[in-house]
Amino acid sequence: MSSQLQLKAQRKNSFEEIKRLIASKYPIVWIESWEEERVEAALKKVAASGFSQPLQFQVWSETRGFGNGEKIDVVSALEQFISQSGSGLFLIKDFSWKLAPESLLKRMLKDVFQLTKSSFKTLFLCSSIAEIPDDMLKDIVSIDFSLPDEMDLGTIFESVLKGAPKVKVSLTEEQKAKLLKGALGLTGDEAKFAFQKMLVGKTELNEDALDIIYEEKARIVKRDGLLEFVPTKYNLEDIGGLENLKDWLKDRATFFSKEAQSAGLRMPKGVLMTGVSGCGKSLSTQAIAAAWGLPLYRLDMNRLYGGALGTAEECFRRAIIQIESVSPAILWLEEIEKGVAGYEQGDKGVTARIFSSFLTWLQEHTTPVFVAATANEINKLPPELLRKGRFDEIFFVDxxxxxxxxxxxxxxxxxxxxxxxGFNLIELAKATNNFNGAEIEQSVVSGLVLAFKDKQRPLSQDDIFKAVGRMVPLATTMAEQIKEIKRWADTRAVKASK
Ligand SMILES: Nc1ncnc2c1ncn2[C@@H]1O[C@H](COP(=O)(O)OP(=O)(O)OP(=O)(O)O)[C@@H](O)[C@H]1O
Ligand SMILES: [Mg+2]
Known part of the structure; x- marks a missing residue:
């Protein structure tokens, strides 16, 4: 099965997209969506008003057949669709290859393809993810039924307001637009719920309402368990050295602001940090969030592949939708090589597909999401990821x-x-050749312990020297590997240090 895992970065107008597909005579369209009702409503609308003549529209589901009280299996339903004369749209809800013996279903779809190719008949399959067998890739096109756009949200908003006539709406047009923009990324149902929540117990609706939208988004992300919100404890000032990286980040601090956007500045897409362990990659990621004032979400690669939350592809897709929904935001991918490089564990095909859709999304997404990725085993990273234009920059943290x-x-x-x-930083620096940042921190911590044990006196420089003397830095034991990393980075990455 090849899941057509395409992450459409741009929000297309679903009505127009469906119309275009029907007009181009695509016989079978697989609509990927969790929002069956919206899909149905959109198709109904297209059938009724999309063309000069209204089209017939039928819906089939496993439990309710055609909805006329008569149970009918999917194969018979498809047969009926094929034999019907005239033009029309047919929607199969919850389509899956398990609805009937797979070979039979495949044959039916091929028949549909053959028979309807020349007519205005279109079969729509709807489910959360399209699983198209390789031999049917030419017959079935899949589209990602986008989440409600600002216009759709506006309609939902108005209908919710109608239900609460007593609430006085004190929003300027601009504030209202901001509110609808804030709700982007929510499904129709979620948006409706959030709007309702805004009105509960209120007599007036004002700018504060936006907070509720953001809270609602944060709640949804948390509930799903894929993305983890990381409170940012660190700032750029907490990073010693790495001046190149810091300058780069400072230069882009305002790129996500509204002003920068209206000035047409291109938003940075992401940065990849690789290098020697314990030198500040994770630290820097957290500092980016603080420096840019954006929320930071970590995607747990292990959960992606753990299976507990659905297939890896579904999870990945959901994670992307979620991060876009809480944007502007930073998406933190730790040890990205584990997720993308056909890692030993798991199905290579799945990993490869996730990887390729990630690349497409990384490059094409227009939502304000910045990816901060870190990698340790850089030789495991596929070259496509490192090609120009994927990440804005690849930093080597030495x-x-x-x-x-x-x-x-x-x-x-x-x-x-x-x-x-009481400390001479130059001497301390001289005494810690080959130490990484984590080890420098550790020497301070161990020094404090020594001082405390010795009559609880304050830390002195000698305590640190003592601690340093007892440590064997990682770089000494891993000299060979580090040399290897450096050789790799020399031609492919920019030094994070000046
Ligand atoms: N440049 C630095 N300035 C200040 N502290 C640092 C620096 N580098 C590392 N540290 C300290 O070491 C700790 C570990 O660093 P960090 O987790 O960022 O390393 P890393 O590069 O992500 O390592 P790994 O590859 O093992 O994940 C940090 O929390 C910080 O306290
Ligand atoms: Mg790290």
Whole structure:
């Protein structure tokens, strides 16, 4: 089965899209959507008013047949559709290859394809994800039934308002537009619920309503368990060194603002950070969120493949929809190689498909989502991911230089409210050749323990020296691997350090 996992970045107008497909005589269209009712409503509307002559429209579901009280199986229903004369649209809800013996279903669909190719008959299959067998890829086209756009949301909003005539609406046009924009990414039902919630117990609807929309979005993301909201504890000031990376981030801090958008600035799509362990990749990711003032969501790759929340493809797709729905936001992909590089575990085909749809989305999405990816085993990353235009930049985060180690000490001493007066940062830096950031932090922590054990006195520089003397930095034991990483990064990445 080849799931046509296409992540459409742009929100297309579903009505127009369906009309176009019918007009182009596509015999079979698989609509991917969780919102069966909206799909049905859209098809009904297209059938009634999309063309100069109204088209017949029929719906079949496993439980209710054609809805006339008569149970009829899918194969008979399809036979009926084929033999009917005239033009028309036919929707099969919850389509799956399990509705009938697969070979029989396939044959039926091929018949539909042959017989209806030359007519204005279109068969629509609807389910949350299209599973198209490889040998039918030419016969079935799949579309992603986009979530409600601002216009759809406006209609939902108005209908909810009608139900609460006592509430005074004190929103300017601009505020209303902002509200509808804020609700983008919610399904029709979710938006309706959020709008209703805004009105509960209110006599007046004002700008505060937007908060409820955001809360609702955060709640939905949490409920699903795929994305994890990461509160940002770190700032750019918490990073010692990595000046190139920091400058790059500072330069783009305002790119997601409304002003930047109306000035037509291109939003950055993402950054990939790779390098030596413990040198600040995860730290930097959190600092981006703080520096840009955007919420940070981590996608757990293990959950994606764990199976508990659905197939990996469904999960991935949902994660993308969700992150777009809470945008502007930052999507954090830790150890991206595990998710995309045909990792040993699991089905290679699935991973490859997820990967290719991720690439397409990464490059084409127009929603304000910035991807911050980190990778440790860079040689596992497929070259397509590293090609220009995917990420805005690939940074190599190396072991800190001597000049960087002083500032890292400073960060960690200050974090623990230790007066810097008694410390010579230059000497500390000299004594910690080959140490990574995590180890520098550890030497401060261990020094504090030593000082405390010794009559609970305050930390001194000697304590740190002692701690340093007892540590064997990772870079010493992993010299070969690190050399390898450096060789790789030399031609492919930009140094995060100046
Ligand atoms: N440049 C730095 N400045 C300040 N602290 C640092 C720096 N690099 C690392 N640290 C400290 O080390 C800790 C671990 O770093 P971090 O988790 O960012 O490493 P990483 O590069 O993501 O490593 P890994 O590859 O193992 O995931 C940080 O939380 C921070 O306290
Ligand atoms: Mg990390």
């Amino acid at each position: 072991l800190p230089t001597e000049a960087e180690r002083g500032p890292i000490f400073k960060v960690h001493l200050e974090k623990r409210k230790i007066d810097l007066a």
